[in-house]
Amino acid sequence: MPASLFAALPLLIALLAGAAVPFQAGSNAALGRMLGHPLWAAGVSLLVSLLMLVPALLLMRAPLPQVQQLAHAPWWTWFGGVAGVLYITAALVLTPRLGAAGFIVCVVAGQVLSSLLIDQFGLMGLPERPVNLLRLAGVGMIVIGMIVVQWGTAR
Template sequence: MIFLYGIALLAGIATAMQPGQSTQLAKSFGEPFAAGLVSMLVGTATMLVIGLATGRLHLPSLQQAGAAPWWAWGGGVLGAGVILAQLFVAQRIGAASFLGLLVTAGVVTSITLDHFGLEGFATHPASLARLVGGGLMIAGVALVALF
């Protein structure tokens, strides 16, 4: 289990670094949309290589693809939205404010998803402690953004 928390920490570090890398690519290209497209293509290629190297890449059948809930297909659109936000917002508001808002919005949304068991998540009630934690994150990101 500690290993999984370590992977989550590394993903957090990557999330903090990715906006700077994406915006630098956009500056080098002189075109944010091209940089976003290249970023997603590199990500796709990375997933392909890792999937093939580990033997865990198995394309779904048409029946499996058809059985997926309609909303599950939006993940790629949301990923593109995150990259676009990195390209157009992160450099303007700063890394700490951008990531603070990104993570805090994610945690607050996750409390809602967990509470109602939405998008396939197991139900975890929005206890007072979880709500206070979300509120503290909002207060913390406000302090980071203001100072």
Template sequence: MTTLHWLGLLLLAVIAGAVVPFQSAINANLGRGLGHPLWATLASLLVSILVLLPVILALRLPLPSLGFISKAPLWMWTGGAFGVCFISLALVLLPKLGASGFIALALSGQVLASLLLDHFGLFGLVERQLTAPRLLGVLMLIGGVALIQFSAAPTRALTAVG
């Protein structure tokens, strides 16, 4: 893999992370407007389908294998449930914790869970042992989360747009 390719992948990962607080803040407003966070979760997932289907059609992707669908282990179908969990919790927690607090805490949870997934090589991932430097990195991240969350008080009340 070339350095340019590697840097491109890193940039895409940063962009993937950067869209999350925007999604969460927008969906929090949508949830207030619709009367409940779960309605906003449903709306978000429906918009995802409406955006994704034309892309799939434009790329002329072949239909998935029915053989795989019938034989796939049950755990492979749980990703959507995790998505609902994240979107719904973001809708409820982001207005209370602020964007930076929520994202920092969510990132901490992602890193902790990722260390376990890597350490045990779960779901077909390559095993990457939990080492002292990796653990120190997580502890430093959690310290950073504490600084982000507890160093500033809110200065205004959050109101829905519209």
């Protein structure tokens, strides 16, 4: 595999993972309507995630974590599960109102804004990557894009 293609592979995988997100939001919203409440759909979605995760862990022969590792984990390491429930529930409730593109563009803008804070301060054990004018300009364009997408779909 050429070096340039190998370097682009993580970007392609991230792009494909991102392309799946609107389908998650749309399918979960439909499931919420079918089940009569968005939180039931969130529960089903998380259960399906668990059912997909267990075989992957077994195939990868991932060792079981030690209870003491979990007991000594920083408080913020548990936020991933909370964020997952928040995202799934928001997607269930808001995708029918905002549309897939409207919801996802707001999600992306929120992700980039919070990611800048994480980078700036090196939160959660990640390396510090200072915010600079060029990065702020990029975020500004994303926020403007969010506004344009919402404005373009307003009725």
